[in-house]
Amino acid sequence: MSAARSADAPERLIEATRELLWERGYVGTSPKAIQQAAGAGQGSMYHHFDGKQDLALAAIRRSAAELRAAAERVLGGEGTAYARIEAYLLRERDVLRGCPVGRLTMDPEVVASAELRAPVDETLDWLRGRLTGIVQEGLDAGEFGGPLEAAELAATIVATVQGGYVLARASGSPAAFDTAVRGLLALLAPRAAR
Amino acid sequence: MSAARSADAPERLIEATRELLWERGYVGTSPKAIQQAAGAGQGSMYHHFDGKQDLALAAIRRSAAELRAAAERVLGGEGTAYARIEAYLLRERDVLRGCPVGRLTMDPEVVASAELRAPVDETLDWLRGRLTGIVQEGLDAGEFGGPLEAAELAATIVATVQGGYVLARASGSPAAFDTAVRGLLALLAPRAAR
DNA sequence: GTCTATACCGGGATAGAC
């Protein structure tokens, strides 16, 4: 049982929807496009899902879960708080494609729907919370110096990543993302290094 | 001659397009919606503009120019580098609407079109350059301490703002934007304050 | 479960009358 090509129809439909939502957003993605990408017919899609929104919800939930897992893999690792944050910021990313979850916040119909927005909100909120704990560890250990608020720094870290995608896509090059991240790391760098 | 209600048709069409692009993006905005919002007919729109893309280009250029002017008003002010950056970060914003320019980077058709993407890229690039100069001033004056790169910090500042919009729209509240900005300001704060 | 037919509306644009 391989996972991708020979998967069953619902599975292929969800994966195709994930790709299209990532690339084109919700308003830019049509049921027809999904069906073609999934190699599934009209009838199949509407048999397994209630419609575009229902399918999108399944796809968004899966992307959200995947983002959390990927972040946790890095944030739950070994090392100082700084080291784990650095690992998170420098991890491999498909920068020019943007964040599959964060990009949905710019979609008018996602934001207008409480159901569709919920997993997006919860994911970014979880990430901030997770980072807050790590930053607090670092603060307690005197890694970052200063009178600083863990929750604020966590928000700044998430915002820099999300904004880094914006800069990269505007310029058509991942370099802008990296530059923004390096700036943040320099600001966070243990006092000793400055 | 008032500027808004009684303006001529091209003017009303551009303004309506600016609003819709801001709110719904390019793929989410139809000629029909523009015409209705502008109170202009089909014929009028296609007489004055070559089509949706041509009109969008005019709208994007105007929004880009407006963003630059608004930023320059704050960045070109008086005070230390830190003070001007703080003023920029804390200036009044329609946070939940997002950035009228930056949001376009998440639109597949804007990014796919060299013409539409150019003004977006140029604007964000100008902003980074403008901030780089100011950060460099601050660095020269010893305001920020440390071995830091002006261009990197400038990118981080712009990214934090753009990402702050993402966090705010995800949570449905401007608070997340403010939190991220406060975190950045704390990191930038003159050494003395820490 | 999946297919095809059908429906209705909207997207995006052109043509020619006024």
Added chain:
DNA sequence: GTCTATCCCGGTATAGAC
């Protein structure tokens, strides 16, 4: 300059056959 008519295709969904 603006209006209305017209065009063709795609979006989103339902119905019923297989």
